[in-house]
Amino acid sequence: MNRERLHAMVRKEFVQMRRDPATLRLVLLVPLMQMLIFGYAIRTDVRNLPTVAFDQSRTQESRALVQRLTATGNFVLREQAESYEDAVHAVDAGRARAAFVIPESYARDLKRGRPTRVQVLVDASDPSSSASAIGAAQMVGQQLNVEIVQQRTGSNLSTGLPIDVRVRPLYNPALQSAVFVVPGIIGMILSNILIMLTSMSLARERETGTLEQLIVTPLARSEIMLGKIAPYVVVGYVQMTTILVAGHFIFDVPMRGPLLALYAVTFLFITANLGLGLWISTLGRTQTAVTQSAIFIMLPNVLLSGFMFPREAMPPLAQAFGALLPLTYYLQLVRAILLKGAGIAEIWPQALALAAFAVAFFTFATQRFHKTLE
Amino acid sequence: MNESAVARDVVVRVNGLVKRFGDFAAVDAVSFDIERGEIFGILGPNGSGKTTTIRMLCGLMEPSGGEASIAGADIAKNPELVKARIGYMSQSFGLYRDLTVDENLEFYAGVYELGAKKAGRVAWAKKEMRLEEIGGRLAGVLSGGQRQRLALACAMMHAPEVVFLDEPTAGVDPAARRLFWTIIRERAADGVTMIVTTHYMDEAERFDRLVFLSRGKRMALGTPAEVKAQFGEHLTLEDIFVQLQEKES
Numbered sequence: 045m046n047r048e049r050l051h052a053m054v055r056k057e058f059v060q061m062r063r064d065p066a067t068l069r070l071v072l073l074v075p076l077m078q079m080l081i082f083g084y085a086i087r088t089d090v091r092n093l094p095t096v097a098f099d100q101s102r103t104q105e106s107r108a109l110v111q112r113l114t115a116t117g118n119f120v121l122r123e124q125a126e127s128y129e130d131a132v133h134a135v136d137a138g139r140a141r142a143a144f145v146i147p148e149s150y151a152r153d154l155k156r157g158r159p160t161r162v163q164v165l166v167d168a169s170d171p172s173s174s175a176s177a178i179g180a181a182q183m184v185g186q187q188l189n190v191e192i193v194q195q196r197t198g199s200n201l202s203t204g205l206p207i208d209v210r211v212r213p214l215y216n217p218a219l220q221s222a223v224f225v226v227p228g229i230i231g232m233i234l235s236n237i238l239i240m241l242t243s244m245s246l247a248r249e250r251e252t253g254t255l256e257q258l259i260v261t262p263l264a265r266s267e268i269m270l271g272k273i274a275p276y277v278v279v280g281y282v283q284m285t286t287i288l289v290a291g292h293f294i295f296d297v298p299m300r301g302p303l304l305a306l307y308a309v310t311f312l313f314i315t316a317n318l319g320l321g322l323w324i325s326t327l328g329r330t331q332t333a334v335t336q337s338a339i340f341i342m343l344p345n346v347l348l349s350g351f352m353f354p355r356e357a358m359p360p361l362a363q364a365f366g367a368l369l370p371l372t373y374y375l376q377l378v379r380a381i382l383l384k385g386a387g388i389a390e391i392w393p394q395a396l397a398l399a400a401f402a403v404a405f406f407t408f409a410t411q412r413f414h415k416t417l418e
Numbered sequence: 419m420n421e422s423a424v425a426r427d428v429v430v431r432v433n434g435l436v437k438r439f440g441d442f443a444a445v446d447a448v449s450f451d452i453e454r455g456e457i458f459g460i461l462g463p464n465g466s467g468k469t470t471t472i473r474m475l476c477g478l479m480e481p482s483g484g485e486a487s488i489a490g491a492d493i494a495k496n497p498e499l500v501k502a503r504i505g506y507m508s509q510s511f512g513l514y515r516d517l518t519v520d521e522n523l524e525f526y527a528g529v530y531e532l533g534a535k536k537a538g539r540v541a542w543a544k545k546e547m548r549l550e551e552i553g554g555r556l557a558g559v560l561s562g563g564q565r566q567r568l569a570l571a572c573a574m575m576h577a578p579e580v581v582f583l584d585e586p587t588a589g590v591d592p593a594a595r596r597l598f599w600t601i602i603r604e605r606a607a608d609g610v611t612m613i614v615t616t617h618y619m620d621e622a623e624r625f626d627r628l629v630f631l632s633r634g635k636r637m638a639l640g641t642p643a644e645v646k647a648q649f650g651e652h653l654t655l656e657d658i659f660v661q662l663q664e665k666e667s
């Protein structure tokens with residue numbers, strides 16, 4: 045590798061990026077927009093889950109309970125169900141996202157000081173919205189318990205707490221919360237945008253005819269490849285910082301672990317994705333063909349990496365495929381650092397995996413790229 | 419052409435060169451030699467194999483058969499050495515339209531590792547290729563003639579021994595063509611071997627020697643006068659060209 049040639053290549057790529065306002069806009073605004081859309085969608089959903097009530101007790105006490113639950117702002121009462129099946133059906137059909145099931149004996153049990161059981165069914169298929177609804181329901185249950193127990197001070201506590209609000213999450217037993225999903229957006233956006241941009245960049249040179257003029261020079265293959273990715277490393281860091289800061293100040297995503305460690309492992313992640321993008325770009329000749337291959341990677345990125353669904357719940361084949369994606373490891377990393385406060389000591393296996401990906405993809409790409417026109 | 423074997427200084431040797439795409443031979447056992455400082459023409463109708471021949475000689479395509487060497491470097495065994503010794507201007511404009519004239523020149527100066535010589539060579543190229551007035555313009559907005567001169571500048575900044583120009587005057591107005599040919603002659607006078615393809619027959623007389631290709635086969639080789647003699651003295655090169663094309667269809 046020669047410094048002067050590499051420098052010329054890197055510089056040219058930076059100038060070209062600066063001259064392309066459309067791509068610059070994409071690179072800077074899309075992460076922010078996705079962040080905001082995602083973040084606010086979580087908030088509005090959380091505040092207003094349409095809810096169906098199956099109130100078999102039909103008493104003042106049961107209406108008070110419904111009142112308490114809706115007062116949290118998480119639930120909006122939309123309809124009354126006539127049976128348990130009705131209530132579940134309303135959730136299944138999507139008319140409601142939550143259901144209250146209050147037993148016929150509710151008021152009677154309370155009066156007699158017997159434990160009673162209230163069910164709150166929550167459609168947890170959207171993890172971010174359901175988590176806080178579930179939290180709210182549990183909170184209401186506990187508050188009521190404390191109040192009732194206080195009213196009966198002196199009564200025998202060994203009978204247990206009077207109301208047992210049981211939450212049964214439907215469809216998403218792993219219960220991912222909003223703060224859990226938002227750090228994942230960093231990984232998802234970095235991965236998908238970087239793969240898209242790098243894979244296009246080589247195909248564009250091929251299509252516009254500049255590649256022929258480029259490969260007739262003494263530039264080494266690795267110099268061309270490194271030059272292609274250099275500007276996007278910067279792009280990746282800008283995007284990551286944008287999401288990190290916005291996520292922290294707008295959506296209260298914590299930053300518990302060392303940020304320096306996060307930035308360090310992010311370098312490995314960015315490089316791995318750029319290598320993957322370059323590799324993809326050597327697989328197709330036109331920008332259209334390359335875009336299609338890139339989408340072929342981006343879809344598993346969203347579905348199999350653990351960004352949307354917990355990997356533990358996936359069939360073995362899907363898990364195995366997910367293990368081939370850098371994003372899978374980065375998600376574990378970024379969540380561990382931001383949410384659990386993990387440092388290098390805890391995350392080095394994932395960091396090592398990312399480093400291996402970076403080297404492997406870059407090597408594949410360089411091997412597949414030939415300085416000929418065939 | 420110098421007939422005495424002693425004085426011949428051959429820089430390009432092409433011997434039975436073949437390029438097949440599947441069953442189809444785009445270049446079919448073509449041979450010729452080119453001497454240092456010659457302006458050598460590769461002529462032929464569309465699809466006759468001019469570009470394919472040049473691409474093989476520049477190390478951009480692997481030959482399917484035969485052999486060739488440029489300034490002593492074998493094109494099949496050592497394509498990267500060939501690339502360092504030649505300049506190449508592709509048939510379609512291959513420079514960056516979103517970079518200015520100066521930025522394109524700077525880029526190629528870096529790629530060819532001109533180092534301390536960089537500033538001097540860029541200034542030389544801009545002067546010789548008549549680009550001094552337009553250094554700040556984006557390559558994408560240049561006229562056809564300006565574009566071709568910029569491409570030639572980028573291909574020659576590193577002072578290559580041999581330069582390949584693939585249809586440099588196609589789609590360029592007559593005045594710009596004349597200027598371009600003046601520049602080609604000036605470079606050849608410096609001792610650089612200029613290899614040029616064209617299908618403008620009025621340009622054929624400008625070559626020291628030329629090879630005529632048709633369907634990948636060599637139909638004629640020699641000075642314009644020798645080629646005419648080979649097909650019959652009464653014919654112009656234009657007539658020969660039309661004849662070959664008719665034979666083809």
Ligand SMILES: Nc1ncnc2c1ncn2[C@@H]1O[C@H](COP(=O)(O)OP(=O)(O)OP(=O)(O)O)[C@@H](O)[C@H]1O
Binds near residue numbers: 439462465466471509
């Ligand atoms: N990569 C390729 N794959 C398959 N066929 C090819 C390829 N490149 C060229 N050909 C075919 O080889 C033949 C010679 O093409 P070439 O481009 O060398 O002709 P040319 O003389 O340069 O023509 P033109 O005057 O149009 O530039 C054509 O029939 C062309 O279709």
Ligand SMILES: [Mg+2]
Binds near residue numbers: 468469509584
């Ligand atoms: Mg051609």
